[in-house]
Amino acid sequence: MSILLNRETKVLIQGITGRVGQSQTRWMLEYGTNIVAGVTPGKGGRMVEDIPVYNTIAEAVAEQGAEASVFFVPPQGVKEAAIQTIDAGIKLIVVITEHVPVHDVMEIREYATDSDVQIVGPTSPGIITVGEAKMGIMPGNMFNPGRIGLISRSGSLSYEVSVNLAIAGFGQSTVVGIGADPVVFTNIPDLLHLFEEDPDTDLVVLVGEVGGVQEEEAAEYIKKSITKPVVAYIAGLNAPQEKRMGHAGAIIQGDGRGTAQSKVSALQEAGVEVAQFPVEVVRLVQKRLTAS
Amino acid sequence: MRLYEFEASGLFTRKGIPVPRNAVVTSPQEAREKAEEIGLPVMLKAQVLTGGRGFAGAVQAAESLDQVERGTESLLGSSVRGLPVQQVMVAQKVDVTKELYLGITVDGYRGTPIAIVSFEGGVSVNQLVMEQPKSVATRPVSIRKGLHLTEAREMCLKVGMEGHEVTQVASMLTALYRVFESYDCLVAEINPLARTTQGKYLGLDAKVEIDDSSLYRHTDLNLDVEGRIDNPRERKGREIGVAYVELDGDIGLIASGAGLGMASVDIIKQKMQPANFLETGGGITAELLYNAMDLVMQKEGLRAVFINIYGGINPIHEGAKGVGEYIKEHNVSIPVVAKALGNRQEETWEIFREHGVQVVTDISTEKAVEYLAGLLEGAA
Numbered sequence: 001m002s003i004l005l006n007r008e009t010k011v012l013i014q015g016i017t018g019r020v021g022q023s024q025t026r027w028m029l030e031y032g033t034n035i036v037a038g039v040t041p042g043k044g045g046r047m048v049e050d051i052p053v054y055n056t057i058a059e060a061v062a063e064q065g066a067e068a069s070v071f072f073v074p075p076q077g078v079k080e081a082a083i084q085t086i087d088a089g090i091k092l093i094v095v096i097t098e099h100v101p102v103h104d105v106m107e108i109r110e111y112a113t114d115s116d117v118q119i120v121g122p123t124s125p126g127i128i129t130v131g132e133a134k135m136g137i138m139p140g141n142m143f144n145p146g147r148i149g150l151i152s153r154s155g156s157l158s159y160e161v162s163v164n165l166a167i168a169g170f171g172q173s174t175v176v177g178i179g180a181d182p183v184v185f186t187n188i189p190d191l192l193h194l195f196e197e198d199p200d201t202d203l204v205v206l207v208g209e210v211g212g213v214q215e216e217e218a219a220e221y222i223k224k225s226i227t228k229p230v231v232a233y234i235a236g237l238n239a240p241q242e243k244r245m246g247h248a249g250a251i252i253q254g255d256g257r258g259t260a261q262s263k264v265s266a267l268q269e270a271g272v273e274v275a276q277f278p279v280e281v282v283r284l285v286q287k288r289l290t291a292s
Numbered sequence: 293m294r295l296y297e298f299e300a301s302g303l304f305t306r307k308g309i310p311v312p313r314n315a316v317v318t319s320p321q322e323a324r325e326k327a328e329e330i331g332l333p334v335m336l337k338a339q340v341l342t343g344g345r346g347f348a349g350a351v352q353a354a355e356s357l358d359q360v361e362r363g364t365e366s367l368l369g370s371s372v373r374g375l376p377v378q379q380v381m382v383a384q385k386v387d388v389t390k391e392l393y394l395g396i397t398v399d400g401y402r403g404t405p406i407a408i409v410s411f412e413g414g415v416s417v418n419q420l421v422m423e424q425p426k427s428v429a430t431r432p433v434s435i436r437k438g439l440h441l442t443e444a445r446e447m448c449l450k451v452g453m454e455g456h457e458v459t460q461v462a463s464m465l466t467a468l469y470r471v472f473e474s475y476d477c478l479v480a481e482i483n484p485l486a487r488t489t490q491g492k493y494l495g496l497d498a499k500v501e502i503d504d505s506s507l508y509r510h511t512d513l514n515l516d517v518e519g520r521i522d523n524p525r526e527r528k529g530r531e532i533g534v535a536y537v538e539l540d541g542d543i544g545l546i547a548s549g550a551g552l553g554m555a556s557v558d559i560i561k562q563k564m565q566p567a568n569f570l571e572t573g574g575g576i577t578a579e580l581l582y583n584a585m586d587l588v589m590q591k592e593g594l595r596a597v598f599i600n601i602y603g604g605i606n607p608i609h610e611g612a613k614g615v616g617e618y619i620k621e622h623n624v625s626i627p628v629v630a631k632a633l634g635n636r637q638e639e640t641w642e643i644f645r646e647h648g649v650q651v652v653t654d655i656s657t658e659k660a661v662e663y664l665a666g667l668l669e670g671a672a
Contacts, residue, residue: 101503155551160552209554235555250554254343
């Protein structure tokens with residue numbers, strides 16, 4: 001049944017009356033997402049795409065039984081909204097918002113440790129359980145249903161890899177964009193664990209990039225706890241030091257931490273086959289799936 | 293955003309961390325005046341946004357006012373690791389008996405601030421952790437509770453400090469945490485923290501990086517964000533709303549995502565040399581891609597431009613119009629190759645083709661770059 005999200009999940013959209021919130025709500029509905037409510041403070045009582053809008057999250061939960069939420073909330077409002085959403089008992093939050101202050105992210109993450117909520121993002125393209133539902137902005141037609149789990153730090157590269165997999169006849173169970181900020185709510189190993197447990201996933205593709213230690217930690221975790229095959233691609237082999245490569249978290253430090261080479265060798269050491277280029281992922285997936 | 297030493301030092305003072313008396317100057321004459329006020333001897337420190345200035349000759353001692361003038365003059369004309377020196381800090385020179393290190397940074401993976409104390413200062417703390425792990429204490433900090441004095445004291449004791457030193461350094465560490473917390477820092481570092489011959493503690497160098505996403509709540513600091521970007525094209529990128537990083541080659545690049553942009557650089561690098569990394573993010577309009585073309589084309593000696601965009605959240609047909617308009621207005625004669633997929637891709641291709649852009653309809657970036665390489669080989 002894939003991970004995190006399925007066609008039954010009752011989804012709430014925060015920031016549904018905004019320009020992006022509204023148009024993305026339409027795409028998500030078209031894809032089959034079970035959207036039950038929207039929230040924009042001060043705009044309760046309206047309808048957007050035939051979805052009832054509430055002033056507070058608590059109301060949306062009480063009236064419509066919302067259990068997951070997508071954020072199209074401005075960055076300054078994310079901390080407050082996240083705390084209210086956690087308090088309302090929502091179990092899955094996807095933060096699409098970019099430029100959320102890092103200190104706010106750390107504060108929300110610490111607040112969330114006391115509850116069993118899963119938060120994805122910020123700067124996430126979203127989650128899509130292919131053929132069932134999506135919470136996010138990824139174009140639905142880039143993905144085929146199938147048995148590959150995909151974890152990506154980059155939205156655009158998750159599309160590039162998925163389209164190439166689709167052409168070769170492969171598809172995905174669930175695709176998760178974890179976001180590309182210096183601190184994210186869900187780390188790669190959290191998702192590896194979910195895919196490992198998921199009977200509908202046979203193999204995991206991991207798309208990483210320069211900056212931070214997500215991929216190195218993932219390599220350690222794979223060594224210890226993952227039995228399913230993992231194939232990876234890391235972007236940024238030629239990224240210069242001390243330059244942010246578009247994403248806030250995609251930076252090689254002046255002392256050389258966070259290089260693509262470091263990630264590639266950590267993963268290879270953990271038995272992960274690493275593609276040199278996105279399209280090579282397809283060949284490695286083919287190889288691993290026929291071998292096992 | 294990295295702060296200049298004098299800016300960071302100012303934040304230290306606000307939160308109660310003592311630093312040597314100092315002033316920032318832009319001319320030798322001004323340096324002389326300030327040195328006279330501060331009192332000789334002084335240190336002259338080039339204000340550039342890079343580490344390791346000591347090794348790069350960007351920090352000098354001056355014993356006389358003539359030395360101050362001459363030293364400032366030579367620093368102001370120079371560049372440090374490729375960065376031009378436009379400002380010099382004149383700071384009181386102190387006699388140091390011991391150097392330590394204090395830092396607060398973000399543990400990106402665990403998502404908490406992390407406090408670091410080292411009994412050895414002046415060098416890279418990562419190097420210290422490797423070479424002398426016992427002289428370094430690290431501790432994750434609860435961002436909701438902050439760093440308490442007792443916790444800071446424990447860290448100081450752990451690295452072998454004793455008596456009065458523990459109290460003084462620990463209170464300095466909590467003050468540094470207040471800097472980190474108050475100004476949304478990603479990094480706040482005192483390196484070195486000096487113990488003077490009089491037994492006082494002073495922050496001799498200040499390193500602060502503020503989270504760009506939080507700058508809206510620190511407008512009172514009046515930081516000139518664009519002004520500190522030295523490369524004019526990188527500065528322009530920030531102004532028009534794209535991420536631009538200059539590289540050494542001659543193949544221009546426009547991509548609609550950071551990951552896709554980095555992958556494109558890696559793929560181009562196989563057979564050619566990328567001139568830049570450019571990432572538009574999700575806000576493509578005709579105007580944005582017109583400006584992006586204008587920016588990429590400013591680099592001299594360009595042989596071709598490669599455009600790699602996805603139409604998910606982005607209206608790529610609008611983007612194509614901007615590129616087309618630029619090509620028409622500026623009579624662009626080098627090849628422009630585009631791979632554009634997603635919503636309204638056929639319409640996008642048509643607009644591109646009308647303006648002489650060569651469209652690659654294959655779905656992989658590798659194939660598109662191969663096509664571009666073939667085109668250039670054929671032309672050579």
